[in-house]
Amino acid sequence: LPTSARRQTRQRGAIWDVLSDVPGRHLSAEEIVDLVRERLPGVNTSTVYRTLDRLAEDGIVLRTDLGSGRAYYEPAREYAHHHVVCERCGAVAHLHGEALGSLASRIEAETGYALGAREISFFGVCPGCRIS
Amino acid sequence: LPTSARRQTRQRGAIWDVLSDVPGRHLSAEEIVDLVRERLPGVNTSTVYRTLDRLAEDGIVLRTDLGSGRAYYEPAREYAHHHVVCERCGAVAHLHGEALGSLASRIEAETGYALGAREISFFGVCPGCRIS
DNA sequence: TTTCGTGCAAACCTTTTGCAGAGTG
DNA sequence: CACTCTGCAAAAGGTTTGCACGAAA
Numbered sequence: 447l448p449t450s451a452r453r454q455t456r457q458r459g460a461i462w463d464v465l466s467d468v469p470g471r472h473l474s475a476e477e478i479v480d481l482v483r484e485r486l487p488g489v490n491t492s493t494v495y496r497t498l499d500r501l502a503e504d505g506i507v508l509r510t511d512l513g514s515g516r517a518y519y520e521p522a523r524e525y526a527h528h529h530v531v532c533e534r535c536g537a538v539a540h541l542h543g544e545a546l547g548s549l550a551s552r553i554e555a556e557t558g559y560a561l562g563a564r565e566i567s568f569f570g571v572c573p574g575c576r577i578s
Numbered sequence: 579l580p581t582s583a584r585r586q587t588r589q590r591g592a593i594w595d596v597l598s599d600v601p602g603r604h605l606s607a608e609e610i611v612d613l614v615r616e617r618l619p620g621v622n623t624s625t626v627y628r629t630l631d632r633l634a635e636d637g638i639v640l641r642t643d644l645g646s647g648r649a650y651y652e653p654a655r656e657y658a659h660h661h662v663v664c665e666r667c668g669a670v671a672h673l674h675g676e677a678l679g680s681l682a683s684r685i686e687a688e689t690g691y692a693l694g695a696r697e698i699s700f701f702g703v704c705p706g707c708r709i710s
Numbered sequence: 711t712t713t714c715g716t717g718c719a720a721a722c723c724t725t726t727t728g729c730a731g732a733g734t735g
Numbered sequence: 736c737a738c739t740c741t742g743c744a745a746a747a748g749g750t751t752t753g754c755a756c757g758a759a760a
Contacts, residue, residue, distance in 0.1 A: 570691035
């Protein structure tokens with residue numbers, strides 16, 4: 447999938463390290479910039495964006511739209527999963543890929559679209575916010 | 579739901595007319611601005627954004643995230659529906675609200691989140707793009 | 711030594727905001 | 736008359752781009 451050969455640079459390494467050291471979390475580009483700078487001060491924002499683009503293009507990281515106007519990144523896992531986002535506090539719950547069950551094939555049958563591997567975001571109110 | 583009383587202005591009327599005259603289509607704010615100006619030249623961008631906010635707040639229009647970084651608007655329908663977006667050409671297919679079937683309750687059971695009425699976007703490749 | 715990656719600065723695009731004045735109820 | 740809505744201009748927020756230099760392969 448890579449458009450061309452990738453080079454191993456300190457920046458790319460640090461970005462990947464940050465991503466893999468924060469398991470189960472979704473990081474915004476801004477958060478990634480901050481964390482990368484702890485290891486490699488002075489790294490530029492556009493370097494991070496460009497590298498994240500390439501990592502996503504190569505299928506190494508997943509870019510996810512959690513409905514907030516900015517993108518979130520996480521290392522690609524072995525199994526697909528989806529998200530349920532709390533509309534009040536932004537908390538994100540994970541859903542196993544199989545949670546969709548037969549829905550994917552029903553959607554494909556109904557619309558003719560071939561569903562991709564992309565993650566889906568559902569929206570609701572988390573247990574904590576429901577109480578208060 | 580309205581925070582306060584709404585006033586009937588020419589701008590609000592034109593915006594609503596544009597939305598209801600384009601059945602089945604999702605319009606971006608920019609497209610709405612252009613179409614409104616055909617009827618009411620000089621209407622300001624921020625007026626359109628503010629009015630769309632109010633219409634959405636009042637439940638009269640639906641704001642949808644089709645994964646493209648901008649919001650799309652459509653008149654609220656009687657029944658909920660969801661979207662399948664082509665990742666290549668952006669074509670959008672509709673899905674009846676019931677298409678999710680028992681998924682909603684299974685998600686609620688699994689995560690504890692109460693799912694809202696918000697529309698869901700799925701992503702795939704449309705029949706036309708699959709051929710070429 | 712060729713090509714790709716980086717830093718910098720500036721631009722981009724969508725959306726939001728403060729404010730003064732016009733329009734509605 | 737009170738209060739909302741509008742236009743304007745400016746800014747915000749997240750992301751992208753052109754270019755020249757530096758670093759991998």
